[in-house]
Amino acid sequence: MTLAPTTCLLFDASCLFAAAASPEGGSSYTLSVCARGYLQAVVSLDILIEAERNVVAKREADALYRYRGLVEAIPFVVLPSPTEEAVEPHEGVFFEDAHVVASALAGQCDFLITLDRRLQRRVEQSSLTFTALSPREFLQMVLPTHPEYPRIRQQS
C-alpha cells in the first residue's frame, strides 16, 4: 500500500501510555508524524479511557500532563465506542482487546500501532484488513515507503 496523509493509524492504549511516559520514544515520534499531517492518527473513546486510567494508576503527574497535552495537540479522529455486535465476534480471540480490533475495523484503519506483542501476534494470525506493527517496526519498514521519503532522503 502507498502511504498518504489519509492513511489511518489506530494507536492502542499501550502506545498512548508509552508516549506519555517516554516523550523520546517511537510512539511519541510516530504520533508527531501524524500531528504534522503526514498520516492520520485514530483512537477510540475507549482507548483514550484505557490509556488515561493506566497513566493515572502507574505514572506520576508529569506523565498525566503529557498525556493530556498529547490528546489536545494531536488531531486524532476519535471513533465512538464500538457496539456490542461489533465487539462480540472478536472476544474469543482478542479477549480484552476485542474493542480495539472492532474499532480498527469500524474506522477502516490501515495499521494498528501497538506495543502489545500478544495483540500483535493475534492480529497477524487472524485474517483482518489491517496490519499490526510496533511503532519501531512502522518507522523501520513502512515510513520509508512514504511517497515523499525518497525525495526527503536525497535532500538530507
Add this chain to the structure above:
Amino acid sequence: MQRVEDLPEIMTPDQAAEYLQVNRETIYRYIRDGKLDASRLGRSYRVPRRSLELLLLATRTRPYVKYREYPDEQIEQFLADDVLDGDALAVARTFDRATGGSFFAAERGDAPADSTR
C-alpha cells in the same frame, strides 16, 4: 438546573456526591478503593471534575468492553520496545530533518518549530 460548563473544575466530596447523585460516603469509598482520583489537601479531599467524568465513562454498563490494567512487567516491556534505535531512529531522524520537524531539533541545535513533542 446547573449547566455542566458552570460546574467547578475542582470539587469537594460533597459537591462530587451531588454531581454523581450518590451520598458522600460513597465518594469516600471510591477514593479509598482507588476508583476515583482525588487529592488530599490537609485534612480534606478535592476531586477534579474530570475524574468524576472518567469514573462515569469507565463504569458504563457495557460488559462487552473491558479495559486492560497493565502490570508493571508489561509496562517495562512496552517502554523497552518503544526505545528509538537502529534503523527506526535513522528513518525518524531523516524524516524529521527533511520535513522541518522539531522532534530532534535539540540534538540538531535548532530552535523548536512545533509543540507536538
